[in-house]
Amino acid sequence: MAPPSRPSGPRSPTSVLGRGLAAGAVGTAVLNAVTYADMAWRGRAASSAPEEVVEAAVHAAGREVPGSGAERRHRLTALGALSGTGAGLATGVLVSAARAAGLRFSAPVGAAVTGAVAMAAADLPMGALGVSDPRTWSRQEWVADAVPHLAFGAAAHATLRALEPAAQQRRRASAGLVLRSALLGVAAGSRSSLGLLAPALTSSASAGAKALAVLPVVGELVADKAPGTPARTSAQGLPARFVSATGGAAALAARDGANAVVPSVAAAAGAAGGAWGGLAWRRWASARVPDWQAALVEDGVAVGLAAVACLSGRRPARASTLDGPAPVGR
Structure with missing residues (x-):
């Protein structure tokens, strides 16, 4: 052979x-x-x-x-x-x-x-x-x-x-893809791991690969509550959010067979909004409730936005040809 x-x-x-x-x-x-x-x-x-x-x-x-x-x-x-x-x-x-x-x-x-x-x-x-x-x-x-x-x-x-x-060759990005990329960017601006890992978790990868992808997300959700975690808008935290957001937008564009330039720009803008908007929320909410409660609310919003951005863009799986021809409707 x-x-x-x-x-x-x-x-x-x-x-x-x-x-x-x-x-x-x-x-x-x-x-x-x-x-x-x-x-x-x-x-x-x-x-x-x-x-x-x-x-x-x-x-x-x-x-x-x-x-x-x-x-x-x-x-x-x-x-x-x-x-x-x-x-x-x-x-x-x-x-x-x-x-x-x-x-x-x-x-x-x-x-x-x-x-x-x-x-x-x-x-x-x-x-x-x-x-x-x-x-x-x-x-x-x-x-x-x-x-x-x-x-x-x-x-x-x-x-x-x-x-x-x-x-x-790639086609022009649709308005829906640009919007979903912006939402994913907001999620990445809040929790940086979601930008790259949310598309992976909603892809056709194996269950084992998805389980491994969950670990960094869970780790960040836990680390975000630690007092020594660097600020998301610092020189250490901000670049990773932009990279994650634009990388995730490129992954969404690849799913659609679309040009990733405009989605990546939208994701970067969303990441900026998510980073500074999330920081403003935490400062406002922490003056009224314990910080961990404000963080949990932000966790839920970030995960929800990432889910909306990635799940709504998935294409239905094609029917397998191994099961024989599809029945003919009458």
């Missing part, structure tokens, strides 16, 4: 990775071409920022680039170019994974978003390592940095769209 083949469908990890690497490679080639064209047009020298970032990163790790003199400079130049290529490929894979999760933008918006991600991948390390401070750049320097990355975004986004199978 032949060994089972690996999955290669439109959503398999290999296809997402392959399309992402292709998009990143095309985008990087276009970025380099635009950069060299600018150098030829203005007669400017190549930027030394990539080499400086590599050198600063190696130094921060407590190591040194081997060699001396020209040999060391050449090695830094090569490492700087390789780091840029790696960042471009990684950006392509990230955007490909986002598209596979249902985040689909129009061509202009997709080019801008992809270019912004690539630009952040290049500029944030410079600021973090002290190589350069983008806040001090002139307008001309910003344009010189933004235009090649916008070209990267346009090329990478176009490549992903060209390579994407027809079976992976």
